[in-house]
Amino acid sequence: MHKERNYDFRKRLLQIHRKDLRDPSILPEENELVLDDGWWIVMPADADEITETVAKDFQDYLYTSMNLSAMVTKCAEKATEKRIVLGINTDLGEHSVSRGYRITIEDEVRVEGFDSKGIAQGLYHLEDVMNLRLAPYLPRGVRTHHPLLDTRSALSGYGADMYPDAYLSRLAHLGITSIGLWVYDTNETQTGFLDFNELHHRASKYGIDLGVQFFTYHSVHPDEPGAQEFYDKMYGDLFAKCPYLKSLCLVGEACQFSSRDPRAGKSPDHLNSVDGIPTGKRAPGWYPCNDWPDLVRMVQKAVQKHRSDVDIVFCSYNWGWAPEEDRVKLIENLPDGVSVSSTWEMFEPYELEDTHCRVADYTIRIPGPGAYFTSEAKACKKRGLRSYAIFNGTGRTWDFGVIPYMPAPYQWIQRYENMRKAVRDWGVCGAGEAHHYGVYPSFITDLEKWALTDPDIDLQDVLLKLLAGYFGRENVDTVDRAMHLWSEAFTHITPTAHDQYGAFRIGPAYPFWSSRTNYPPQNKFAMYKFADMYTSRYMRRHYGTHTHLRTPAEIRELEQAKQLIYEGLQVLETVQTPNEELARLINMGWFMYRTTVTGIHAKEYHLALNRYEAPADRQEILACADEMERILRAERENTEATIPLVEFDSVLGFEPSMEYTTDRTGLEWKLRQVDYELECVIPGLRREAKM
Incomplete structure (x- = not known):
């Protein structure tokens, strides 16, 4: 019997493109352009590192998945025919946003990105199209797309704080825009030493940003003398030494803020007892204290002394249980320019027979969004703040802790469609993916990428094509029947x-x-x-x-x-x-x-x-x-x-x-x-x- 040693699964994660995906029995349709040996991938003469990286990636895709040989060049004169031409076009209409792209397919292929990240997403889209088709055939015409969400952040499913290049490439293919670290100090994560700048340099060539969540005791209250200097040093040192960081996430339980809100207890939590008897109050890390906005404002000021475009994300994960009035009031008092991250389905009530329950953490049992997320997304829209969801759409909820993804595609389709609506109705613009457990590529991650790309597409049709590509065309109906059962x-x-x-x-x-x-x-x-x-x-x-x-x-x-x-x-x-x-x-x-x-x-x-x-x-x-x-x-x-x-x-x-x-x-x-x-x-x- 086949046996694997511990960690052998990482070999699969380092295989960027699936081998021999092409089905030679599939013939092209009349409106399709056929790619064969000898095509040129033509980059601009001034192509940056992202464009160079993705051009070589596409060359590898054609060879590995479609058994074709292509050439990469910056010299357009070399390629007179069979050309896939890459370029920048900042006039893409409603798709003129970062990572937006237009693909024109006639006798040659033209991929125009709003920026180089758009070029990358355009080429990844061509890969996705051929993956569904199981052949190097591209439909003629002009198509313009952009990701529905500005930000999709992820942790590593390879290993805590471990991001080898091939895994970064796979995340980029899935549309992930940012990776995260949980840190104690500069170049110190919860697993030990890590060179933040080196990781940024490697991730940046795939168009991926780097963000951190700071685990440290915020012991000085903003009203105390010298508070700004204290936080200038705490955060200033980090951003001075690591100027490439693009986001900072503030989470209640990680900050352990010394709030003065009389409704909250003390921090850290073990202080909330007298002679061993609890006071009945919750530590500020788990309460929507009225002075959280003061701390956020002070941290924002400290960070912006070093970098003005850092996305400061304030996460309400720990107090989704609290009354809506208190949570919304906190959002209303946050400083301009911050983002608010709320969990998509946590704390949502449900019933079992004659008993009442509430979701503990993340689950696909409930497609969401829950009432807690909905209230905060609406509050962010009214306040003019960016709204993010801890969404876990790449397939890993906490229903099962130690499997790579939840194989419940019809539950996921409901969640994706509800996210589309949240984007339209409330302006939700970011998602946290696979919280804690990290991203493991699968047919679910592919399905989510199609779902979160504008314009909308029929997800049922995409799912069936993905099942064919992963599990065999002859087995689609069988696997689909099983997926209906597992989704239920x-x-x-x-x-x-x-x-x-x-x-x-x-x-x-x-x-x-x-x-x-x-x-x-x-x-x-x-x-x-x-x-x-x-x-x-x-x-x-x-x-x-x-x-x-x-x-x-x-x-x-x-x-x-x-x-x-x-x-x-x-x-x-x-x-x-x-x-x-x-x-x-x-x-x-x-x-x-x-x-x-x-x-x-x-x-x-x-x-x-x-x-x-x-x-x-x-x-x-x-x-x-x-x-x-x-x-x-x-x-x-x-x-x-x-x-x-x-x-x-x-x-x-x-x-x-x-x-x-x-x-x-x-x-x-x-x-x-x-x-x-x-x-x-x-x-x-x-x-x-x-x-």
Whole structure:
């Protein structure tokens, strides 16, 4: 059987263009221009680095994906025919924006970008067209496009703070405009030393900007003497040494601002107790304090002393739960020129049977936008500020923590169409993609790029063509049936805190403790060592109906998700000879199935354990012990069945900030943990009942 070592998936991420995509059985139509060997890619004589990079990229695409040889030149006289001519044109009508482009296809091809980034997007568009066509055929005529969003920022799915050139190129192909770092200081990220300027220089040749989110204690209040000098040094040093940074994101929990709003508590959060008794107030990092605008104004002033065009993004992620009136008032008082980032679907309520729930973090169960995002987008439009969404449209929500993307295309299509409407109605102009988990290219990322390009296109038609290109023309109907089932399955995934920060975050390596809270050895190189993710969160308070009342409904909901995932797998496994992409899709489906089983078992174990803690009599204790043993044995079998899945595809079980949570090592640790419970704990419970 095919086996991969940990991190082998990175080899795929470094393959910019898919090999041998051309289908020789497809013939051109009458209105199509045929590219063959010997075409010239003609750059302007003064082409900049972005244009040179993308011209060579397109040459590689033709060779790798379409089996054609082309030549690149700056000397137009060399090419008298078979020309793909690149150039700048700042008069593209309504598409005259950065990254806008016009493509004219007759007997030759002309790609005109509003800027060099537009030239790049134009050539990437030609690649996208040929990818859908599965042949080097281009429809004649004139077409003009531009991205719907000015900004699409992303974190790395390759590894925390890791951006090799080939991966940067893949992000550029997907329309990503900016990459991010979570930093402590100049050239210091949460993983250690990183040369910010060097990363900028490499990213810039792909037209990608670099932004940072600062994790540091903002201990000086803006009203204190010397406050401006304090923030001039904090931010001035960063932007003086790294003048290429294009954006700065301010997030409540990262800033830990020392607010004086009497409604908020102290910062850091551990100060919000007296003699071990909580005060009941939340730290300013999690509250829409009335003096946040003063801090933003001071930071803005400090940054603009070094660079006037930095995009300062103020993120309201931490207080989407708060009353709309307080959140909107904060936005109204922000300084001119900042951008506001709000999460697309977080905090949105939903119902399960007769219980009420609220989304913990990011989910495709709800296409969105939610009421929290909607209120802030409207407020930004009224205030004249840029509105961004933490959108996660590249396919990675927190429904499953350690799979590369959520294969629910029909849920994604709803989300993309709703974003189109948000752009038109409220002027939303930016998106944060794949928060925390990073971008992993897939047919979902391709679908999003088509969706977020003006003018609109029929996404159902695009999806079917993408399925043909990824999984085989002969398998389109089969895969599409499965994708309908899986899209429905995601409407039954439960986006609660105890799922997204528990079994669904970790995968089948999630432990089942009856009394302990131990966790496996953590990767010493991981950005985050979240022991908390391995412990039960069921006893904590969460928004919505009491956890114990809601859990049985959640189990029934997840049983529906599990059944739909299984039905999709049964459909996919009718394909006799799946290609490599389809084999990985099926394998990932089984990993989703196994993770859902773990999630159901975790809830069942929680209920059994709670019945054991408050039994009516000895017989109930014994019955609970029997139930816990049944769950543990079933989960042990489920865990064992996961091992070949993660060995088949090394991206499964991996999350960039935590590294591997569910690889073979993690699963074998889980088996030993379950054996301990079965051999030592359960017999002890029975002895106690009989004493």
